[in-house]
Amino acid sequence: xxxxxxxxxxxxxxxxxxxxxxxxxxxxxxxxxxxxxxxxxxxxxxxxxxxxxxxxxxxxxxxxxxxxxxxxxxxxxxxxxxxxxxxxxxxxxxxxxxxxxxxxxxxxxxxxxxxxxxxxxxxxxxxxxxxxxxxxxxxxxxxxxxxxxxxxxxxxxxxxxxxxxxxxxxxxxxxxxxxxxxxxxxxxxxxxxxxxxxxxxxxxxxxxxxxxxxxxxxxxxxxxxxxxxxxxxxxxxxxxxxxxxxxxxxxxxxxxxxxxxxxxxxxxxxxx
Amino acid sequence: xxxxxxxxxxxxxxxxxxxxxxxxxxxxxxxxxxxxxxxxxxxxxxxxxxxxxxxxxxxxxxxxxxxxxxxxxxxxxxxxxxxxxxxxxxxxxxxxxxxxxxxxxxxxxxxxxxxxxxxxxxxxxxxxxxxxxxxxxxxxxxxxxxxxxxxxxxxxxxxxxxxxxxxxxxxxxxxxxxxxxxxxxxxxxxxxxxxxxxxxxxxxxxxxxxxxxxxxxxxxxxxxxxxxxxxxxxxxxxxxxxxxxxxxxxxxxxxxxxxxxxxxxxxxxxxxxxxxxxxxxxxxxxxxxxxxxxxxxxxxx
Numbered sequence: 123x124x125x126x127x128x129x130x131x132x133x134x135x136x137x138x139x140x141x142x143x144x145x146x147x148x149x150x151x152x153x154x155x156x157x158x159x160x161x162x163x164x165x166x167x168x169x170x171x172x173x174x175x176x177x178x179x180x181x182x183x184x185x186x187x188x189x190x191x192x193x194x195x196x197x198x199x200x201x202x203x204x205x206x207x208x209x210x211x212x213x214x215x216x217x218x219x220x221x222x223x224x225x226x227x228x229x230x231x232x233x234x235x236x237x238x239x240x241x242x243x244x245x246x247x248x249x250x251x252x253x254x255x256x257x258x259x260x261x262x263x264x265x266x267x268x269x270x271x272x273x274x275x276x277x278x279x280x281x282x283x284x285x286x287x288x289x290x291x292x293x294x295x296x297x298x299x300x301x302x303x304x305x306x307x308x309x310x311x312x313x314x315x316x317x318x319x320x321x322x323x324x325x326x327x328x329x330x331x332x333x334x335x336x337x338x339x340x341x342x343x344x345x346x347x348x349x350x351x352x353x354x355x356x357x358x359x360x361x362x363x364x365x366x367x368x369x370x371x372x373x374x375x376x377x378x379x380x381x382x383x384x385x386x387x388x389x390x391x392x393x394x
Numbered sequence: 395x396x397x398x399x400x401x402x403x404x405x406x407x408x409x410x411x412x413x414x415x416x417x418x419x420x421x422x423x424x425x426x427x428x429x430x431x432x433x434x435x436x437x438x439x440x441x442x443x444x445x446x447x448x449x450x451x452x453x454x455x456x457x458x459x460x461x462x463x464x465x466x467x468x469x470x471x472x473x474x475x476x477x478x479x480x481x482x483x484x485x486x487x488x489x490x491x492x493x494x495x496x497x498x499x500x501x502x503x504x505x506x507x508x509x510x511x512x513x514x515x516x517x518x519x520x521x522x523x524x525x526x527x528x529x530x531x532x533x534x535x536x537x538x539x540x541x542x543x544x545x546x547x548x549x550x551x552x553x554x555x556x557x558x559x560x561x562x563x564x565x566x567x568x569x570x571x572x573x574x575x576x577x578x579x580x581x582x583x584x585x586x587x588x589x590x591x592x593x594x595x596x597x598x599x600x601x602x603x604x605x606x607x608x609x610x611x612x613x614x615x616x617x618x619x620x621x622x623x624x625x626x627x628x629x630x631x632x633x634x635x636x637x638x639x640x641x642x643x644x645x646x647x648x649x650x651x652x653x654x655x656x657x658x659x660x661x662x663x664x665x666x667x668x669x670x671x672x673x674x675x676x677x678x679x680x681x682x683x684x685x686x687x688x689x690x691x692x693x694x695x
Contacts, residue, residue, distance in 0.1 A: 137509060143569070146530060164541075214416075235679060238632060238651045239438065241655070242438060243435070267431070345520070370522040
């Protein structure tokens with residue numbers, strides 16, 4: 123009986139620690155600035171949606187959201203296609219000088235280096251190409267980061283799929299690329315999904331490169347736009363809270379929707 | 395990490411397109427990686443040996459930028475703050491995550507809810523996590539102040555005080571990343587073999603003995619991987635600090651990434667900042683490779 127009580131208490135405690143900050147964010151976003159700073163209420167006494175309306179009518183949050191969705195979609199989609207092909211080549215072929223293993227190791231090494239290390243040169247590169255403050259500049263950058271991740275993750279998924287199935291397809295007249303496309307790729311679908319989900323999450327949330335590479339609502343993503351808003355209005359807590367809710371909502375919703383795949387993506391590599 | 399057996403592979407044979415296929419499949423991905431990651435890496439190395447004025451290189455200075463780093467009090471301070479932050483956050487996360495994973499190993503009602511809720515902190519945009527905590531810490535609008543006033547106390551000062559701000563940052567990181575530690579360690583615990591534990595129970599071993607003699611030693615590799623992953627990640631922490639404190643008050647929470655960013659974009663010392671970032675990159679790589687070697691040794695023993 124006592125272990126049961128301990129379990130209930132621990133569960134409640136953990137839930138409270140995780141959810142209280144989120145409750146406070148949502149609750150603050152529904153208050154007026156007057157209520158926040160002068161009355162210090164624990165829940166919104168006069169709930170209002172004004173803060174949200176203002177974000178979209180005055181603060182260009184519609185553009186930020188569009189930019190985020192476009193940039194995330196293209197950089198993840200391109201990286202998945204390129205990454206799947208690269209991963210397949212590394213997983214299945216034996217190249218001269220074991221080149222395929224060296225390439226795999228090289229991509230993994232690139233992944234370990236913190237992105238901040240190449241921030242300046244990437245900024246200079248985009249500057250010289252005239253791609254600052256554009257979708258294309260962000261998409262190119264994020265695609266490159268996602269490719270290193272996709273190759274690394276999908277290689278292990280392809281490795282788990284028996285070669286015999288492809289060989290059977292080739293005996294039946296498929297080309298090798300055809301066998302990859304019609305047999306291996308569909309079998310690796312759960313792995314592809316896990317990879318895509320993880321890439322979407324990381325890309326949608328990325329801030330550092332968005333900070334350096336974008337400057338106007340033309341290309342600013344959600345995290346970038348939110349941070350800008352905060353810089354400008356230091357004590358407009360109500361807008362800040364509403365921006366936080368809007369910034370977090372799409373990705374939290376997405377994550378809860380695809381929970382099962384997500385956990386697999388997050389923990390794989392560590393446990394194997 | 396890829397020990398074990400080598401999967402069966404195709405040897406290149408045939409002619410023409412078949413022979414070129416692996417190269418054609420690798421080419422698009424490698425092209426973009428070479429263009430957007432590798433070229434900048436090389437360019438960064440080049441920039442780190444130059445002096446810049448107003449964003450354009452004016453002279454070659456060899457390794458002088460690198461040497462100068464080690465007599466730069468602000469760099470040394472940011473390095474120290476980063477090491478303190480990483481060591482403190484990651485060890486707290488490891489202990490809490492492990493405890494929580496052990497706790498959740500047995501099925502009970504409410505566990506699905508717990509696992510679902512624990513996903514939220516690590517998927518929320520880091521910028522928004524920082525907003526969450528600014529709203530908790532703020533001396534006028536914060537949750538802590540509101541709670542303290544509801545209980546009859548006064549306002550609470552967190553972000554204005556150097557020590558409190560640093561602790562506040564560690565608390566943020568622990569809130570955000572303990573769930574990841576938890577998920578990895580739970581997956582590890584669930585993949586342990588059952589037999590030794592049943593044998594121990596037959597022998598009548600207490601739960602502490604089981605943990606010390608069985609669970610912990612068997613979990614060591616997974617624990618090590620989880621800690622290494624988190625450490626590498628924590629070293630590059632930027633977003634949360636940028637929004638929460640911007641490195642302040644003073645230099646109390648100025649992590650190395652923030653200092654590097656300011657050096658490059660606020661003070662326009664491009665070459666010096668490039669040298670700083672190359673140094674961080676080398677430190678993290680050295681850390682990662684020694685960790686991998688350590689793991690191999692654990693695996694072997």
